[in-house]
Amino acid sequence: MKARSAAARLSGLRPRPTPPPDDPAPSEDLPAWGDRPEGDHALDHVSFGVQVAAWWSLCLMLVVGGLWTIVVLLSRIGLVTVTITIAVMICALLQPMVALLQRVGLPRPPAVLIVFIGGIGVIGYLSWFVISQIAYAKDSLTGQLQGAADEIRNWLINGPLRMTPKQADRFSVDLVQTLSEHQHQIITGAFQAATSAIGILSGVILCVFATLFLMLDNGSIWRWFVRFLPRPTHAHAMEAGQVAWRTLTAYTRSLVLLAAINALAMVPAMMIAGLPLVVPLAVLLFLGSLVPLVGVLIAGAVVCLVAFITQGLTTAIVLAIVLVVVVQLFGNLLNPIILGKAVDIHPLAILVCVTAGTILAGAFGAFVAVPLAAVVNNAIRAVRSHQQART
Numbered sequence: 001m002k003a004r005s006a007a008a009r010l011s012g013l014r015p016r017p018t019p020p021p022d023d024p025a026p027s028e029d030l031p032a033w034g035d036r037p038e039g040d041h042a043l044d045h046v047s048f049g050v051q052v053a054a055w056w057s058l059c060l061m062l063v064v065g066g067l068w069t070i071v072v073l074l075s076r077i078g079l080v081t082v083t084i085t086i087a088v089m090i091c092a093l094l095q096p097m098v099a100l101l102q103r104v105g106l107p108r109p110p111a112v113l114i115v116f117i118g119g120i121g122v123i124g125y126l127s128w129f130v131i132s133q134i135a136y137a138k139d140s141l142t143g144q145l146q147g148a149a150d151e152i153r154n155w156l157i158n159g160p161l162r163m164t165p166k167q168a169d170r171f172s173v174d175l176v177q178t179l180s181e182h183q184h185q186i187i188t189g190a191f192q193a194a195t196s197a198i199g200i201l202s203g204v205i206l207c208v209f210a211t212l213f214l215m216l217d218n219g220s221i222w223r224w225f226v227r228f229l230p231r232p233t234h235a236h237a238m239e240a241g242q243v244a245w246r247t248l249t250a251y252t253r254s255l256v257l258l259a260a261i262n263a264l265a266m267v268p269a270m271m272i273a274g275l276p277l278v279v280p281l282a283v284l285l286f287l288g289s290l291v292p293l294v295g296v297l298i299a300g301a302v303v304c305l306v307a308f309i310t311q312g313l314t315t316a317i318v319l320a321i322v323l324v325v326v327v328q329l330f331g332n333l334l335n336p337i338i339l340g341k342a343v344d345i346h347p348l349a350i351l352v353c354v355t356a357g358t359i360l361a362g363a364f365g366a367f368v369a370v371p372l373a374a375v376v377n378n379a380i381r382a383v384r385s386h387q388q389a390r391t
Helices: 002-013 048-076 078-104 108-136 138-158 165-169 175-181 183-194 197-216 220-226 231-273 278-289 294-311 313-343 347-390
Strands: none
Touching: 048 078, 048 347, 078 108, 078 197, 078 231, 078 347, 108 197, 108 278, 220 231, 231 278, 231 294, 231 313, 231 347, 278 294, 294 313
């Protein structure tokens, strides 16, 4: 009993905890709910890395949107865009010869006329030579085409497939009769698929005159454009334009060199296979190689068709394999190396540009992707070098 009374007396001496107030009064030093302290900004609570990423994302979206708008506008006037681009490429290819005649002492206008007439004449003669040779051999090729169709029919019947004559007739028909009966429909469909004759003629005329005027021009068009820019940027723009033109000139020379290599590499294979029209087919391969991807495919399809008609299916397959190997070998090895040295772009960047251009704009995108990337890349480098030299 005494121990219990002592414990009770000790517990009464301990301080009891004070319960918290139900609603404490707000302090005058703390801001009210929803009020922003003076000098406090929302960006102060965002990390610096997130701010930089957000600004870069916004700038990238604006740049991509602007470029996409330009692409859409240019696609609306596709005929003008394509013809002017081809004219600029031809002018860049012929410009070194004009400069050579000027160094000899010939004034610029006569030098331009000589090179222009000679260049257009060579391109026209090569095209006419290919078309005339193929048209000359059309009759013999047509007969051989029917013979090749008969061989395919016999192979389907007597070969490993062992088809009946009725089944084989479903896969092989009288090609000569079919072509003669549907000649009008084939020609009409081809013209409708390509474009109207007026559009083709307009594009050719525009390309020819644009090439002539660009060759006669001695940088005045670019100087006229630079005048619209702010005055402090004139020196940078002039330097970028000169570097861009030198880059485009080097690219066109390299493109012609690669096209010649592709054509010459196929000449021995076509001669060994016993193909007729070796020279016209080589010229066709050269002209087709000037247009990346699609041009080589079309020219190669014509070569394989001639091989199939004249030498049979086995020779056509072998020649197609050789053509693919040659195109891939030079396309993946020599193409990036030569163009990379000429336009100062990494070989992987060249392959990526060609692929992206093909996806975005087809054959025209593949044609302009590499020179456009090279021009932009070297122009930016020139502007940076110029700015560093001034500072």
